[in-house]
Amino acid sequence: MEKPQTSISMSVIRRLPKYYRYLSELVEKGVTRISSKEFGRILGFTASQIRQDLNCFGGFGQQGYGYNVKELRDEIANILGLNKNNDAIIIGAGNLGQAIANYSGFRGSGFLLKAMFDINPRLVGISIRDIKIMDIDEMAGFIEEAKINVGIICTPKEGSQGVADRLVKAGIKAIWNFSPTDLNVPGDVIVENVQLSESLMVLAYLINERDRI
Amino acid sequence: MEKPQTSISMSVIRRLPKYYRYLSELVEKGVTRISSKEFGRILGFTASQIRQDLNCFGGFGQQGYGYNVKELRDEIANILGLNKNNDAIIIGAGNLGQAIANYSGFRGSGFLLKAMFDINPRLVGISIRDIKIMDIDEMAGFIEEAKINVGIICTPKEGSQGVADRLVKAGIKAIWNFSPTDLNVPGDVIVENVQLSESLMVLAYLINERDRI
DNA sequence: TAGATTGTTAATCGATTAACAATC
DNA sequence: TAGATTGTTAATCGATTAACAATC
Numbered sequence: 001m002e003k004p005q006t007s008i009s010m011s012v013i014r015r016l017p018k019y020y021r022y023l024s025e026l027v028e029k030g031v032t033r034i035s036s037k038e039f040g041r042i043l044g045f046t047a048s049q050i051r052q053d054l055n056c057f058g059g060f061g062q063q064g065y066g067y068n069v070k071e072l073r074d075e076i077a078n079i080l081g082l083n084k085n086n087d088a089i090i091i092g093a094g095n096l097g098q099a100i101a102n103y104s105g106f107r108g109s110g111f112l113l114k115a116m117f118d119i120n121p122r123l124v125g126i127s128i129r130d131i132k133i134m135d136i137d138e139m140a141g142f143i144e145e146a147k148i149n150v151g152i153i154c155t156p157k158e159g160s161q162g163v164a165d166r167l168v169k170a171g172i173k174a175i176w177n178f179s180p181t182d183l184n185v186p187g188d189v190i191v192e193n194v195q196l197s198e199s200l201m202v203l204a205y206l207i208n209e210r211d212r213i
Numbered sequence: 214m215e216k217p218q219t220s221i222s223m224s225v226i227r228r229l230p231k232y233y234r235y236l237s238e239l240v241e242k243g244v245t246r247i248s249s250k251e252f253g254r255i256l257g258f259t260a261s262q263i264r265q266d267l268n269c270f271g272g273f274g275q276q277g278y279g280y281n282v283k284e285l286r287d288e289i290a291n292i293l294g295l296n297k298n299n300d301a302i303i304i305g306a307g308n309l310g311q312a313i314a315n316y317s318g319f320r321g322s323g324f325l326l327k328a329m330f331d332i333n334p335r336l337v338g339i340s341i342r343d344i345k346i347m348d349i350d351e352m353a354g355f356i357e358e359a360k361i362n363v364g365i366i367c368t369p370k371e372g373s374q375g376v377a378d379r380l381v382k383a384g385i386k387a388i389w390n391f392s393p394t395d396l397n398v399p400g401d402v403i404v405e406n407v408q409l410s411e412s413l414m415v416l417a418y419l420i421n422e423r424d425r426i
Numbered sequence: 427t428a429g430a431t432t433g434t435t436a437a438t439c440g441a442t443t444a445a446c447a448a449t450c
Numbered sequence: 451t452a453g454a455t456t457g458t459t460a461a462t463c464g465a466t467t468a469a470c471a472a473t474c
Contacts, residue, residue: 013418013440020391035455038229047444047455055457063456066449081416081421098335099312105393105410109417149420174420176413180234180318192424194409197318198230198376200389201293203405204322205226207362207387208294210403224465248431260431261467268433276432277474 014055016080018043019053023073035066074212086111086174087148091163092155093118093133096178100154101128121158136166143170152176153183218285225266229293231256232266236286244295248279300361304376305368306331306346310392313367314341327359332372336395346409349376353383 009063022043022121026034030170036047036054043050054067056061060075061067077083090097106113116133118124122137134142142148151167153160153175160179167175177183180197219357235256239247249260258261267273267285270292274280290296301319303310306329319326329346331337335347347355355361364389366373373392380388387403390396393410 009441010449014411014415015381016418017414020414021410037405037455046443048445051455051457052442059457060449061456063448064454066455078419081417083412084417084421084424085355086420095312095315097306102308103409104350105413106409109413110409111417113415118384133265150416173423174416176416178249188423190416190419193413194404194407194412195230196316197234197322198409199405200318200322201233201283202326203363203387204294204297204299204324205229205292206403207299207407208297210386211297212424250431259467261469262465264431265466266435274432276472276474278430313447401465403437 004015008056010130012056015053016076020076020080020082024068026069026209027073031057031069033066034069034072034196038059039067045169054117079107084110086150087146088112088150088151088152088176089114089139089143089148090116090131090154091118091136091139091167092159092179093120093123093128093144094154097152097154098128100170100178101131115142115150117142136163140170141164143167143172148172150174150176152178154178157181158162221269225269227327228258228266229289229393232263233286233289233293233295236282238290239282240286242271247282247285252280252294259364271290275277293322295321295323297323299363299368300327300359301325301363301389302327302352302356302363303329303344303365303367303373304331304349304352304363305366305392306333306336306341310367313365314390316345320361321334321389327361330355349379352379356380363387363389365391366371367391369392 001195022039037051039052040047051061058143060072060077088111090101090113097116097118101113101116113131116128116131117136117139118133119136123133126133149172151172153163155163157179160177161183162182164175164183164185168185168189172189175183175185175192177191177193178196180195182193185191222307223315236253249263255261270288273288275426283305301327302322310329310331313331314326325399326344328345329341330349331346332349336346339346339358356402362385366376366377366386367374370392373390373394374396377388377396381402385402386400388396388405390404390406391409395406396404398404
């Protein structure tokens with residue numbers, strides 16, 4: 001049922017996790033079928049948009065019936081690649097790095113945390129949830145040996161480009177970046193940014209704008 | 214020089230922090246003027262887009278010259294409301310809450326962390342960076358007394374809607390939401406989401422897609 | 427003044443919504 | 451079969467890019 005897969009726009013891709021999340025909730029509630037109209041009402045999207053989005057990947061519905069909730073959830077999990085394992089490491093074992101290490105969402109997305117790295121000798125050696133913090137000089141070797149393909153950068157912004165360079169050199173293929181910079185990496189390396197500072201500034205804007213009116 | 218301020222699209226607003234960040238870097242480097250062309254080259258945007266974006270807020274440039282870097286940075290800080298103070302509290306003092314409490318980006322955006330709240334009696338009473346963790350039952354009183362206007366939700370998803378309800382009831386006007394849910398709040402309450410799980414799933418998709426090709 | 431670069435209008439592109447024939 | 455709802459095409463809307471007159 002899968003389509004020949006032309007390039008999908010990022011607008012569509014960024015909605016997929018939301019579809020997945022709501023479908024998972026529906027499955028838990030025991031809902032077995034849903035129409036695009038009803039699903040749109042729940043999500044705050046138009047029915048049209050949902051049908052267009054899903055049809056980028058295949059015809060998952062049935063005329064006159066709607067969509068099978070469990071089936072659609074599994075299709076989307078498959079599209080997102082949530083069933084594929086990705087071994088990851090965290091670089092920067094400070095507050096944020098430790099919080100991310102404790103993040104329970106890894107499992108559900110197929111990511112497995114294998115190690116953490118830091119330059120601070122006071123952190124090296126201790127463990128967070130059975131994950132060892134190692135010296136950053138051991139990183140390249142570990143990546144190659146353990147076939148790590150994702151690096152999670154939780155360092156301050158001064159160090160982040162340097163870390164990215166070392167990750168790329170060691171053969172990593174994707175970066176989840178929490179440092180407030182745009183990393184410079186080769187075109188085949190994927191970077192997904194979580195820009196806390198930008199999010200906070202947008203919040204400041206929205207508060208400021210509302211107060212102005 | 215400010216325009217009558219019609220409604221600005223979110224696409225524009227979400228680019229402003231990036232402008233601000235790069236302009237700050239340019240100021241630090243001692244660059245005093247920049248053209249939209251050169252600024253676009255640095256950011257990876259078209260010159261046209263930068264000029265369009267800035268002209269939503271006013272004519273900050275000068276024909277034949279370009280933009281004064283420091284002036285433009287200050288204008289954008291002003292548009293974003295980074296000079297206005299917003300008193301905030303964190304709800305949920307677990308790993309993520311504590312990491313956010315330690316987040317150094319608050320100051321630069323005009324946010325001031327005033328307290329943290331949790332239901333866990335083992336956390337209540339201790340302090341993170343001089344910020345006391347209090348029992349959640351003290352929250353409503355604290356919000357009113359200290360005139361808090363921003364709540365930062367770092368609880369697990371089960372508790373987040375309940376926390377949001379209590380925040381709204383206590384009179385809070387904006388929420389920075391780290392829990393993986395879409396909060397239901399009255400229309401005048403601003404919610405800015407940081408969806409770690411969605412970001413991670415997009416990363417999974419991009420890795421999976423690249424491997425497929 | 428001549429050159430450069432803005433502010434702004436017009437053209438293009440892409441994303442969203444509407445409409446409807448196909449079909450379960 | 452009749453009703454419902456999809457998949458898909460067409461229309462609309464909004465955002466981005468190009469073009470250029472205004473002007474420093």
